[in-house]
Amino acid sequence: MISISSSELNYLVFRYLHESGFTHSAFAFGYEAGIDKTIIDVNMVPPGALVTFIQKGIQYLELEANLSGSDADMDEDFSFIQPLDLITKDPYELHSIVKAKKENQRQNKHESNKITNDLIQDNAREHVQELEKEKKERENEQGVEKMKLDKEREQEKCEQKELQHQDQNHAENHEDKTTVENLESKARGGPEPMEISQSSISLHNEIPSSDVKILEGHTSEVFACAWNPSGSLLASGSGDSTARIWKIPDGPCNSCMHDEPVNVVVLRHFKGRTNEKSKDVTTLDWNADGTLLATGSYDGQARIWTKDGELKSTLNKHKGPIFSLKWNKKGDYLLSGSVDKTAIVWDIKTGEWKQQFEFHSAPTLDVDWRNSVSFATCSTDNMIYVCKVGENRPIKTFAGHQGEVNAIKWDPSGTLLASCSDDHTAKIWSLKQDKLIHDLKEHVKEIYTIRWSPAGSGSSSPNQQLTLASASFDSTVKLWDVELGKVLYSLNGHRDPVYSIAFSPNGEYLASGSMDKCMHIWSVKEGKIVKTYAGNGGIFEISWNKDGDKVAACFSNNIVTVLDFRM
Secondary structure, three states, rough: OOOHHHHHHHHHHHHHHOOOOOHHHHHHHHHHHHHHHHHOHHHHHOOOOOHHHHHHHHHHHHHHHHHEEEEEEOOOOOOOOHHHHHHHOHHHHHHHHHHHHHHHHHHHHHHHHHHHHHHHHHHHHHHHHHHHHHHEEEHHHHHHHHHHHHHHHHHHHHHHHHHHHHHHHHHHHHHHHHHHHHHHHOOOOOOOOOOOHHHHHHHEOOOHHHHEEEOOOOOOOEEEEEOOOOEEEEEEEEEOOOOOOOEOOOOOHHHHHOOOEEEEEEOOOOOOOOHHHHHHHEEEEOOOOOOOOEEEEEEEEEEEEEEEOOEEEEEOOOOOOEEEEEEOOOEEEEEEEOOEEEOEEEEEOOEEEEEEEEEOOOOEEEEEOOOOEEEEEEEOOEEEEEEEEOOOOOOOEEEOOOOOOEEEOOOOOOHHHHHHEEEEEEEEEEEEOOOOOOEEEOOOOOOEEEEEEOOOOOOOOOOOOOEEEEEEEEOOEEEEEEOOOEEEEOOOOOOOOOEEEOOOOOOOOEEEEEEEEEEEEEEEOEEEEEEEEEEEOOOOEEEEOOOEEEEEEEEEOOOOOEOOOOO
């Protein structure tokens, strides 16, 4: 008998977690199970393989329970068994269940046949009586109907002449009558004669193919993308163990040939010609002046590259995959958070670690700088810590989430910290108090990420209202009034989990990307879709360029897309 090895089973579980959207669990399980060391050809494993095997196993147990030595053909009396019984009972017990079901079916069938025969005889007698009654009624009705028809024919002849006379007058007054009806409809607040359908509105909002540039080259899903803050370079990080820096031409996409190749530099995270799964690029970030790109990898290493693709340094101290890394505002420190439960501040000048922070009791999922020396971290242990370079203990601890804290973000002024969690809530905290300021509870599933609008104190638009956006596995995006802690808009355009959101540089628009393969651009002021694009894979991340006229999206089908945005 062919058997499945533990490493093969582990890979199937890893794929199931990844395909089901349990990204963090997949990374943690893959790391502990040593998935990167497997010799399985991953391209030969179809999607949904684990579920398929389990279903086939259930079907086999069901067939085995229905078989017996005397069964020649069981199509007629095949008995279905509940999945829980198939999992918890042995073949002998299952066969007993099937035998009992079949015996009950035979008894019920015998009793049913007896009752049916009696009913047939009774119904036959009643049917004959009904037929005789109906025959008499039809004979009476036929006489009455004949008299009615003769009378109606005479009446029709008289009415026909009258109608010919009325038609002439009706044609003359039709135009005036229609005008009056439309005016009355408007006066009553009624609908216009022609209404625009939702499908035509969606078609009008769709970004045309002439405004789309597709970047091909990655050989696995693309997890991250980010525009250079000072130029037209776009960085992307993929499961193929590479990052790429794309030189995007200035001007709209339709100003150059669509088939014209884009200049690209490939940043290889492996040695030799074979990709190593352990070196998947999970996160990346440009420094403030756009001269250096940092990448975080599944192998626990952070790497710093020049914008020309030269590897400047490799930062090696973490003992697990890196999920998040961020430059501080000055650009002298890089902060990384890892599955190994720690966060590390790296000194860029020396290329060495400056301080390791070991406060969490579970994997660190996100990190974010408050200023150039203090930052926050969050974890699957439900906790948030605010730390400072040089301090050996957290300067602030925020407790309150009842599930994994997936993301944290400081507002532009650095006074408010937003967090989101698997407990379906987003929360807003302040360094001035230990308890939260607002508990935002409108989502009904896990919240994956959050973003602040570029508004209020510390931003380029200090007079605009500060807004928080949250994206959830419930397929919605919500915009929050930060002062009141209330929902401004619930954006309900997606059908699957939303993994990424990003405000335009001027704060007037919000882009969202989902596993439903769609990217929507929303008006923040109106809460409505103004542009939309449908790709061929789930969207992991979205990024605006510095001018706000291009949006990049990275997809699960190995591509990066650049879209022109103009209103």
